[in-house]
Amino acid sequence: MDFVCNFPFFSILISLFSGTICSVLPEKAAKAVNRIVIAAVGVMSGILLLYLLGTGESFVYWMGHFPAPWGNEIRAGILEAGMALFFCIIMYLSMAGGAHKLFDEVEESKHNLYYILINLLLSSLLALVYTNDMFTAYVFVEINTISACGLIMIRQVGRTIEAAVRYMIMSLLGSGLFLFGLCIMYDLTGHLLMSNIKESVALLIQSGEYQIPLIVSVALMCIGLCIKSALFPFHAWLPDAYGYSTVSSAAILSSLVSKGYIFLLIKIIYRVIGFEIFNNTRIIDVLFVFGLLGMIFGSLSAIKENDIRRMIAYSSVAQIGYIYMGFGMGTQAGMVASVFHILSHAATKSLLFIAAIGLTEVSGGSRKFIDLTGAGYRNKWAGVAFTAGSLSMVGVPLFSGFISKLLFAQAAVQVEGKMLAALIVLGISTVLNAIYFMKTVIRIYATTGDTSYPCITFKDMKVHAIVLLFFIVLNIILGVSSQPIVNMIEQGLAMFA
Amino acid sequence: MYLILLPILFPILAGLCLLVYRKEPERKLLTAFTGICLVITGALVVSALTLARQSLTLFYLTRTLPICFRIDEISVLFSLLTVIVFICAGLFAFVYMKHEQKEKRYYGFYLMVFGVLNALCFAGNLITFYLFFELLTLSSLPLVLHTGTKEAIMAGLKYLFYSLCGAYASLFGIYFLYHNCDTLTFTAGGVLQVSPASPEGRFLLLIAFVMILGFGVKAGMFPMHAWLPTAHPAAPAPASAALSAVIVKAGVLALIRVIYYIFGADFLRGSWVQTAWLTLALVTVFMGSMLAYREPVLKKRLAYSTVSQLSYILFGLAVMHPDAFTGGLLHVLAHGFIKGSLFLIAGAIIYTTGKTKVHELRGIGKEMPLTMWCYTIVSLGLIGIPPTGGFVSKWYLAIGGLAGDIGIFRYIGPIVLLISALLTAGYLLPLTIQGFFPGADYDYNTLQKREPARLMTIPILFMTILSVIVGLFPNIITDYLTEFVSTLL
């Protein structure tokens, strides 16, 4: 076993402990530690990814050298490593992009707490990505929930507390259901390690026993994770949570936290239940339908919104609908499209949140569209970035959104029964996306008449601008040279099996 | 051979020059120029007529759409009529147009219409014909609009709408004809090789009907006649004369060309299309007369009369019998001269007295005896009393009608023509009677001789004489016609 194989474990551990350290460090140092940890984890994930691409095989890492079924395991494949790398990149950029707003939004004394929460969040995300053990997954789901809740609440404004409470309740409901499902599964199979459960499930299916409890268990886990990742109609907590928290939190929450759960679901589908078995249940049809509904209703809510941040938040509901639609197709291609969309959406959504803050900054801090009129001229970088993000969301070629749309559509065509529905909803959803994103883009470029707000030049916002630039580049990379990434996803999914 | 182009291009270019010329030239100069142009054009037409039976293919619009000209008997007939009426009405206008504005524009378009009409007469295939048919509408539109009053503009737009309606209906037909014929060159006896009983044949009958309706618009055929009584009176009198005497004949010419030179009379004879056409023509004959009878305004009355009289011609064409056809062609001439002079007379009356309604014109015969004598003679001609032109043409029409193979219309036709002749008498003669016999209470003291200027009376007189000549010596024309009519039918 190479040294590199320790990296997953290291990265989880580093981020977990750095959180603890942050609590005693002065604020500046905490910030530095936070950044360094994220960067380090990112670098490690990158090296790991290269290593895995080199070997072409996934590996299982025994915690404390106890073999299954007793020990706790970590598993790393291309997809895991890639996901971890990507999460780190997004997180780093989001933190950097939102840093200058932190002082306005969060009390001085709470800054340390903020970094702690971020580190915890990172460690829980990494754990969700790497773990091969269902119970460990559950534990980190809870850690994730708590840290996310803290991130929402830390900006102690009336609405955020309400949003945090709502988020807490919904999330706990979700994790509760997940726990139920897990219990039943344990009852049926007697295992907690994913690979072991999978063998037992396969035997159960063959024997034809306990079919209904099995389905119930799977359904409960699915619903639990759906609630947590805000699939329509469980999205009520989302707009407030994303809309009123700090910028970095919003960007991270929307692009990473919900994606962590979705990634866990993918792991469950492949590693716990088995792709084939999962596809034979009716659950995928339900996911498909709710995915489609989410795509439409999320966008419709976004159209009605007149607050830019809440609009972007609602758009997440629609985008998560896309991802679940991909699951619902029940094909490898659909899954690839979904995973790609996880990346593409994460890159785009955080870009939008960070750009939106740039726009609201030059509009007297107001997030209402009426005040944003002409903001694109006052803050050119944010304007361009927001436009780029919007175009990506609408699915204009060159940007990542186009590729995910392309992949979804291509996947849809292979599924006879669901093809038309998927394609038409894809079309409608694009129209709706165009309506609210383009409305905003036109709004921010509408007129230069009102000059009561100050303009911001590049000098005043170097970091912000560079972050935005990175995000745009990331989007375009995903959009232009998508083929290697798609190949990697395919390989990664193949390793799951 | 290119001589054939001269009578077309010369007036059009002359007209364009007038229009493009920026300043309003001195009146004398303008009339002199126009007069010379008219006369030269007339001479050119006559010299071009020597080229009969030769054809000139000018160029191709697309690979299969040639623009070509050819002169045959029909061309001769129509172009002579055009030349005479246009020169007469042109001379008349030199005096009449004094009280209108923008004379330059009027003469410009007048010359252009002249050229276009010549082209229409000389057109050698349907595409060329259609080209000039549309141009005719467009170039004559300014003549209707000329006075610039609200009514004139509305009338002009109405004219445009109806004419284009008709033109496009015909174009619809042309599209299909082109598809079914090898060529659209005018050939006596038709170029269509399809039997009317075949499926395409049945469809083409429908197309024929659409084209009859379409070109019938220009000839004021019911149900698309409404533009005529609106547009003709709105134009200045010399323009009305040209419109009523010649321009509407373009519709007749079109129908002759399409039915006898493209479809072929045999294709339509005995079909429902012929029946429908006859019915429409007769309805128009009767209706036009009735409406004219009820109309108090002189120029409008004459316009309704035109509606009615044109359908005499159409009836002659629809019967598809040599005699009726000859009658129709004779009536083209007779009606051309008669209606031309009637409108000029109406213009003369308006010019001198300013009165437009028939009942205001008591005693007009005492004031303008020469004019009113002419009026009386041509009226009698239009009614069909020998020895005027109208008599001969109607005679032929009736004979043809009776001899034609048209079922019950053999009897209905001549009867309707007779009734309409009575009505014609009813609407034309009251003016004569009132004019010469104003009644006992007429105040002869206020009477003054107001004979119009010589430039106005001479054209009137000339056309009156011509209409009588047509009646007195019809043989010249009929001999000329019968020979080629036999090739058509």
Place this chain on the structure above:
Amino acid sequence: MIICIILLPIIAGILVPLLPFRKRSHKEIFLEGAVILNSILVWYLLLHHSESTFLLAHFTGDLNISFRVDGMSMVFAGLVSGLWPFATLYAFEYMTKEKHENTFFLFYTMTYGVTLGIAFAANLLTMYFFYELLTLVTVPLVMHTLTREAVLASRKYLYYSLGGAAFAFIGLIMVIVYGSTTDFILGGVLDLAKIGDRTNILLLIYVMAFMGFGVKAAVCPFNSWLPQAGVAPTPVTALLHAVAVVKSGAFAIIRLTYYSFGTEFLRGTWAQTTVMVVVMFTIVYGCSRALKETHIKRRLAYSTISNLSYILFGAVLMTPLGLAGAITHLVFHAVMKISSFFCAGAIMHQTDKRYVHELNGLGYKMPCVFGIFTVSALALMGVPGLAGFISKWNLAQAAVDSNNPLAYGGVACLLISALLTAIYMLSIVVRAFFPGRDFDDSAIRDVHDPNWKMLLPLFVFTVFIILFGIHSQPIVDFFYDVAAGSY
């Protein structure tokens, strides 16, 4: 070479706000020079083109961005490159009255490159890419005046265009999945073996894609963006919303129908019937709306809607003749409509009048403009001897030849539309030249024809209208060859 041609105007456009021009005339020379140079390059390329495909970049899978010159691209690129230098010249004069000149010329020139990209696209994906790009670079032009009206219009334009592209995208997917390649091949690329019994679904998708691309070509019911977009400066309305943008929609539909789905597959199906009915309805609908409209540019925009559907009517006949007719009208209509739009722009520029009823008597004050307008009006009506007649003739012949009874109805629609065209165009002419007997022209005494920069393009277009009308044989023969696939 092709890349060069596409990039040159884009770069030139970007340079406009960056370069420090000392005088306005320098900027004009720079822009006009760039545009003319590019047009020359385009024509050089068209005359010396090779069959080979130029591959720019790989996308996912076997999808790629590549360019090629074939018959259709020659037509479209030739048309666009012929018109652009004149339109730019016109724009210099027109824009003297507008603000934000640099932004305007930036996007105006960029659009040239993007449009050429559509023309030279070798496969559906490349075309789709430039198609979306076209929407994006033209939005700022619609929004140019930044008035509330302009903002609303550009919003609508974006919604419609992007939404339409979304449905066209589905068609793209179908071609990717069920076609043997996405390259444009006359006759279609669908692989019947792959389709199996999914014919109806594919037809449905075709209809959706047709309507999707149809949004740009202003097919009813997706046409309301076009008249609204008339708030843009006239060079934009004239060149983009009468030629480049809307014709791209028609061009895309032709590509989709003839080069991707293939006429063999579509002819005689319910899909053909459906789109033909839609197109026929649009022909009449556009004209009737034009009749009601009193704003000159909006009236012309409605006229464009109707005329675009002429092109589509030719396209949906799905015969080589139909394609030839469509191409003919595509080119001829461009010249006619740009001419009439430029006249409308000249009127607005010289007099600030924008409603039909304000035009009384202007014909004598601006004889050149109104004379040219009359010619274009007559051409649009389809008077023989002018360009419109030829294109309508070709369309009608194709329709008659197709032996499709519905197409006969289409011929009738063409003629009804011609009639309505006559009324709404000539009523303007009549007003201008026959203002009424007692018209008082003191209010418009100082009005006169614009200067040569505006008149030169107008004269050139008029010459072409007449030339195409009288001697169209060479160019129409070329169109027929293109439709038959000889290029």
